[in-house]
Amino acid sequence: MNSSHIVIVPDKLLWRIPFHALSPDGNKYLIETNTVSYSPSVYLLKQQLSSEPPRRRTIQIFANDTFNRQKLAYVNSEATSIGKLFGISPRLNAAKSDFLKSSADADILHFSMHAQLDGENPLSSFLAFRQNSADAGRLTVSDLLSVRLKPNNLAFLASCDTSKVHSGEGLVSIPWAMLGSGSSSVVSSQWEASDRATQTFSGIFYRELLKGSSTASSLQTAARELINDKSSGFHEPYFWGGFTLLGDFR
Template sequence: KQLWRIPFHALSPDGNKYLIETNTISYSPSVYLLKQQLSSEPPRRRTIQIFANDTFNRQKLAYVNSEATSIGKLFGISPRLNATKSDFLKSSAGADILHFSMHAQLDSENSLSSFLAFQPLAADSGRLTVNDLLSVRLKPNNLAFLASCDTSKVHNGEGLISIPWALLASGSSSVVSSQWEANDEATQSFSNAFYREYLDGHSTTRALQRAAVTIIRDKSTGFHEPFYWGAFTLLGDFR
């Protein structure tokens, strides 16, 4: 359980370079799931749905909407700002890529109640729980990017019972998520760098590596320290 919390990609064995600078690194919640994923053809993804909601319980994420808008421009689409749970349920099934830019709330007592915070409506809290995700059928082999804080919480059992785990169980083959509370502005920089590399034709794990290297080597932003980029990990199919 505690081993999972170690960001191996952010370690620097020689004290000079981080492992991510010279290696592509991915993680898997279980050996069985990884074998299943690698038995299929490598995914080819182009269509994206971007869900953004910048406020939960009066706590605002300042860079959520600009992050979603800039990613939308890379793909030539408009993001769903102030996205509702209904927006997700209606439009997620056909997308190759699902990007979530919003708060996440983790329940350490009952992992199935952990949730992504969509815009609430009069008759709907906006909480998309792990339990909800387990009843959704997503497009097979899709990529999900959770630009939310600390979405990879560990629970007992083989691997994870968490939001990323639920996405994998519902059809995603790859999930980018954060291991701790990521800085909002740094998340915007990292996610944009990732998608630029991905759209250039790199595999998911290579795009993640190149995005991290870009952030590490750009000292002007102040995000070159592992705290800012090391939170992001790739779960599942690395292709």
């Protein structure tokens, strides 16, 4: 860890504050001057940093653009663009079974789909895969906690929450479940993300990651590029400030 990187270990409702999107000097956002990550605990962070830095090259991309008749316009193009960067075909209209069959094989898991957060019962929060006759397509937190992912993988939750209110517990339940299942780094959004902005953000993130940049640095570059590109309309914190890195920042 170096002085330009900041790890934040929030408590309770402080998880709802996007510290990286604050402006300490009233001029620049924190993410512009420092790489920033979050961790559930100092103990977990020390455990993660005691191992070799993760080497992540393989990816599985799961996309589902429709849930309960609500459609995300840019989900499939986002997944396809990321697939081209890695030279693979994404799983479009992905079913829950697609994830369960291949989840243990990849260094990176990317999810482009709706997410439903349940503040009353966080274990029922879910990622919305394709609904079919076999199941409702809901990959719940309970499901995730029973799955063993490839150790030290990176999970990117490029999800749009279909609810309007995020409680403190519901907010972190899906990312924390990924950590509990084997992910060491989780990128997710603290609020309902614009799927078009998410497509741009994730594309920059993976471009940098493939260059060899750290996870935290890749996230910082994605935020910076959106901030600096006033023509896109994505320079305001609403579009990039929700994305956080939980866990190993390397």
